[in-house]
Amino acid sequence: MSYVVDFKNVSTVGLESSPVAEALAGLRANEARYLMNKYNHEFTVVPASESQETLDYVNRILKEERGIEFAAKPLETSRFQLENIQFTYVFYEDGLGLNVMYTVDDPKKRAVGFKLSEGMEVPKELGNFKFARQKSKLAGTIRGSFFVIKGEY
Numbered sequence: 001m002s003y004v005v006d007f008k009n010v011s012t013v014g015l016e017s018s019p020v021a022e023a024l025a026g027l028r029a030n031e032a033r034y035l036m037n038k039y040n041h042e043f044t045v046v047p048a049s050e051s052q053e054t055l056d057y058v059n060r061i062l063k064e065e066r067g068i069e070f071a072a073k074p075l076e077t078s079r080f081q082l083e084n085i086q087f088t089y090v091f092y093e094d095g096l097g098l099n100v101m102y103t104v105d106d107p108k109k110r111a112v113g114f115k116l117s118e119g120m121e122v123p124k125e126l127g128n129f130k131f132a133r134q135k136s137k138l139a140g141t142i143r144g145s146f147f148v149i150k151g152e153y
């Protein structure tokens with residue numbers, strides 16, 4: 001069942017099994033606020049168990065581009081297109097939020113972003129990445145990193 005993320009009343013719905021559920025919910029709400037403010041888009045997520053095609057797409061990019069396979073369990077996903085950008089999100093049980101921004105008409109503007117919820121350790125799969133910090137009213141301190149996608153997906 002899909003869930004519209006409310007960034008005014010942050011909820012852990014769908015994320016309850018995460019040891020950092022509150023922070024992950026804040027991270028998810030932070031994304032919802034960004035999408036509403038920039039694109040006037042209502043951010044909707046679905047359980048990972050209902051979105052295998054989305055997970056396969058993200059896993060293929062991670063594996064082919066960087067050899068990354070996350071051990072953490074995916075909890076929720078979202079996939080949609082706004083303007084010329086295909087957005088794909090995966091929220092993992094350990095507190096990781098991942099997004100793929102894939103422009104359909106410009107191969108130079110395609111990337112995978114990683115955001116770590118406050119209170120979580122850096123996953124061993126991302127040990128080689130450098131993380132920048134940003135403050136968020138909804139999510140506390142977010143650590144983020146990314147890599148540019150070189151292939152076609």
